[in-house]
Amino acid sequence: PILISGLGRYEYGIWVTIGQMAAFLLVADLGVANSIGRLVAKYDAIKSTDQKNKIYSTSLAILILVMIVIVAFSLMFLNYIPEGLGIKNEYKDIVVTVFIIMLINVSLSFPLRIGRGLLQAVHRFDTIDIILTIIKILQLIFIFILFYFYDMSLINLALLISVTNISADLIIFIKSYRAHKGINFNFKFISKISAKEIFSMGGASVLLSTSGVLTNQGFIFLVSFILGVMYAPLLSVPVLLLLPIGALIGKI
Numbered sequence: 496p497i498l499i500s501g502l503g504r505y506e507y508g509i510w511v512t513i514g515q516m517a518a519f520l521l522v523a524d525l526g527v528a529n530s531i532g533r534l535v536a537k538y539d540a541i542k543s544t545d546q547k548n549k550i551y552s553t554s555l556a557i558l559i560l561v562m563i564v565i566v567a568f569s570l571m572f573l574n575y576i577p578e579g580l581g582i583k584n585e586y587k588d589i590v591v592t593v594f595i596i597m598l599i600n601v602s603l604s605f606p607l608r609i610g611r612g613l614l615q616a617v618h619r620f621d622t623i624d625i626i627l628t629i630i631k632i633l634q635l636i637f638i639f640i641l642f643y644f645y646d647m648s649l650i651n652l653a654l655l656i657s658v659t660n661i662s663a664d665l666i667i668f669i670k671s672y673r674a675h676k677g678i679n680f681n682f683k684f685i686s687k688i689s690a691k692e693i694f695s696m697g698g699a700s701v702l703l704s705t706s707g708v709l710t711n712q713g714f715i716f717l718v719s720f721i722l723g724v725m726y727a728p729l730l731s732v733p734v735l736l737l738l739p740i741g742a743l744i745g746k747i
Contacts, residue, residue: 497638501647505583508724509590510649512580515719517597520569523561524605527554530696531612535675539616544677545684551675552684554609554693562605569598581723593653600657603664610668617674623667630663 499507531554538547576594577587614623637655641647672678 497642498647498652501638501642502649502652505725506586506649508719509580509582509586509593510652512719512724513590513594513597513653516576516594517601520565520598520601521604523565524558524608525561525694526696527557527561527693528608528612530554530693531609532615533696534692535613535616535678546689547675547677548679548681549684549686549689550693551609551613551678552680552682553686553689554612555606555680556685557690557693558605558609562602565605566598566602569594580719589649593649596650596653596657600660603661607661607664607668610664610671613671613675613678614667619670619674622670626663626666626670630659634659 498510502510531550534550535547538544538550573591573594576582577590580590582590611623614620634656637659638647638652641651641655645651
């Protein structure tokens with residue numbers, strides 16, 4: 496409600512649509528982020544530091560490569576995004592700027608997401624949850640400040656969300672690195688065998704992530720693409736309200 500009031504229905508539709516596009520890009524991690532936790536835990540159990548470093552180094556190399564490919568691919572089609580979504584002329588430059596900001600957010604998250612897997616390997620789910628909860632609270636506070644005291648614009652909102660998200664991923668990454676004192680990145684540890692092991696472990700999670708994105712975000716993006724961004728809030732608001740409720744019910 497705050498975002499709709501602050502941005503207006505049309506700008507909020509733009510924000511939701513670009514957010515769904517960013518969610519699609521996150522699927523491109525190929526399941527690596529989910530694989531690393533299980534594989535590192537496996538080699539921790541048998542105290543194989545070399546294998547653990549191979550998994551870490553190979554995963555980081557894969558995600559950096561994915562980051563480069565995603566950035567290159569997105570920049571190729573950057574100027575076609577406003578046209579494809581039927582954006583009004585006065586908003587085209589804003590849409591491109593917001594998409595670039597969100598692209599930086601998503602791109603940096605690829606290598607940094609390894610931190611979550613490393614913390615999961617030592618069962619520090621609490622650390623991840625605490626950091627993410629604090630960041631979400633800070634985001635809400637800053638959104639209130641933007642709404643009541645400053646300009647609630649798309650660019651300001653994109654900067655706020657991106658900076659706080661990257662900060663959360665960076666803090667988690669640093670915490671994970673400290674939790675695995677013997678782990679180090681080295682080019683000599685990058686291994687084809689480790690890559691096969693990572694992709695083999697991550698295949699199922701890719702399918703689950705892709706189906707989840709298509710189910711939750713796909714319909715919203717489809718509405719924006721076919722009917723226009725003005726209509727995105729009609730579907731996004733109920734979805735965003737129902738998803739947390741569904742997750743809560745699932746935990747009961």
